[in-house]
Amino acid sequence: MASVGLARVSGVARPLMRLVTMSRMPILQQLHLEEQLLRRTSDNWCIINDGTAPATIVMGVSGRVSELVNIQLVLRDKVPIVRRFSGGGTVIVDQGTVFVTFICNKNVVAGLQPFPRDIMSWSGQLYGKVFDRFGEFHLRENDYAFSHRKFGGNAQSITKNRWVHHTSFLWDYDVKNMDYLKIPKRAPEYRLARNHTDFLCRMKEYIPSRSVFTDGVIAALGEHFSVQPMDLQAILSGDEEFVPSTKLLSQQYLEEIVSSKESLEIIES
Amino acid sequence: MAMAAASSRLFWASRAAAYLRISTFPRAFATVLKDLKYADTHEWVKVEGDSATVGITDHAQDHLGDVVFVELPEVGISVSQGKNFGAVESVKATSDINSPVSGEVVEVNEKLSEEPGLVNASPYEKGWIIKVKLSNSGDLNSLMDDDKYSKFCEEEDNH
Numbered sequence: 179m180a181s182v183g184l185a186r187v188s189g190v191a192r193p194l195m196r197l198v199t200m201s202r203m204p205i206l207q208q209l210h211l212e213e214q215l216l217r218r219t220s221d222n223w224c225i226i227n228d229g230t231a232p233a234t235i236v237m238g239v240s241g242r243v244s245e246l247v248n249i250q251l252v253l254r255d256k257v258p259i260v261r262r263f264s265g266g267g268t269v270i271v272d273q274g275t276v277f278v279t280f281i282c283n284k285n286v287v288a289g290l291q292p293f294p295r296d297i298m299s300w301s302g303q304l305y306g307k308v309f310d311r312f313g314e315f316h317l318r319e320n321d322y323a324f325s326h327r328k329f330g331g332n333a334q335s336i337t338k339n340r341w342v343h344h345t346s347f348l349w350d351y352d353v354k355n356m357d358y359l360k361i362p363k364r365a366p367e368y369r370l371a372r373n374h375t376d377f378l379c380r381m382k383e384y385i386p387s388r389s390v391f392t393d394g395v396i397a398a399l400g401e402h403f404s405v406q407p408m409d410l411q412a413i414l415s416g417d418e419e420f421v422p423s424t425k426l427l428s429q430q431y432l433e434e435i436v437s438s439k440e441s442l443e444i445i446e447s
Numbered sequence: 448m449a450m451a452a453a454s455s456r457l458f459w460a461s462r463a464a465a466y467l468r469i470s471t472f473p474r475a476f477a478t479v480l481k482d483l484k485y486a487d488t489h490e491w492v493k494v495e496g497d498s499a500t501v502g503i504t505d506h507a508q509d510h511l512g513d514v515v516f517v518e519l520p521e522v523g524i525s526v527s528q529g530k531n532f533g534a535v536e537s538v539k540a541t542s543d544i545n546s547p548v549s550g551e552v553v554e555v556n557e558k559l560s561e562e563p564g565l566v567n568a569s570p571y572e573k574g575w576i577i578k579v580k581l582s583n584s585g586d587l588n589s590l591m592d593d594d595k596y597s598k599f600c601e602e603e604d605n606h
């Protein structure tokens with residue numbers, strides 16, 4: 179595979195990458211921050227959020243709740259559902275999830291075209307430098323896998339001049355939480371109809387600690403960018419008028435889906 | 448004629464991919480039609496009088512992969528050249544669609560709500576996205592013709 183833009187740049191000024199590291203930031207707040215940085219700044223950013231609370235289901239922009247989520251379980255247990263501003267599938271995230279997001283200008287990597295597979299290939303190569311020493315790392319059909327078991331899922335949003343690539347890494351997960359999710363119709367081929375427990379794996383089984391992983395990401399970034407740590411408060415103190423499109427779905431909305439689906443089932447029977 | 452060639456190529460590519468279990472990406476050439484104008488964000492526009500039909504190019508749909516959802520604007524809104532008016536979602540990604548011209552949206556292709564894959568199967572015909580009443584015919588001067596656009600795509604792919 180051609181190394182697009184990943185060749186080490188020697189003697190040339192590297193583009194600036196602003197780094198924000200957080201811990202246990204609620205995923206709704208993280209996604210609002212990311213969308214704001216995408217749409218309201220012209221800087222390159224890497225956002226790392228080590229864990230999130232509360233446990234939350236996150237869906238892509240066009241996902242259909244009734245096809246992807248066991249709504250009655252969700253209502254019973256009061257699990258929040260967030261609809262993301264970007265594409266991608268559905269995931270349940272919690273304190274065992276580590277999030278890494280790149281928000282970049284279109285021209286920041288030489289030769290990188292602003293299309294989904296090109297960006298996925300670039301990020302896959304970057305993460306390859308982090309993971310190759312821990313296991314048989316693959317970018318498989320838009321997912322990150324050790325051998326054939328997924329440990330990271332991706333979602334992207336591409337605008338005219340910028341793009342965002344975010345990844346939810348499964349450091350650890352609670353098997354019980356997977357019951358909230360249905361197996362999607364558009365599952366990747368390599369899933370081969372496996373259930374969640376056979377399809378997924380935990381990063382903690384492969385990598386010594388979370389900080390080894392996040393430090394590895396920062397080191398890999400440092401090979402191509404000038405990485406500048408940023409204080410979260412400095413970023414948040416401005417642009418009060420931004421209205422994000424990522425939304426928390428209301429309980430009433432979910433209840434309406436259940437009742438409309440039930441009435442549909444009555445009609446069909 | 449060009450559309451027939453494009454359709455047969457797409458059909459062959461799909462069949463070859465299914466049979467050989469290989470990706471159809473990248474293809475050697477994307478289809479480019481002569482009577483259209485093109486933006487560097489890979490939208491096309493066909494102008495007839497003060498009416499313009501807009502979609503994304505074959506090059507764009509090829510790079511995007513399977514389109515699973517098209518976010519359509521409302522009839523009556525204004526669009527501006529170079530600004531986004533909607534988005535396409537392919538697996539894992541949303542990509543903005545930027546208007547190549549300025550004006551008012553007079554029609555949207557509602558068929559795409561049920562069949563977003565038309566953007567892949569027929570980007571220049573059945574997969575059109577909006578029709579615009581032009582407010583500034585001078586917009587066309589900053590767009591590429593088919594020859595320039597072909598070269599532009601080749602340069603992008605060759606980097």
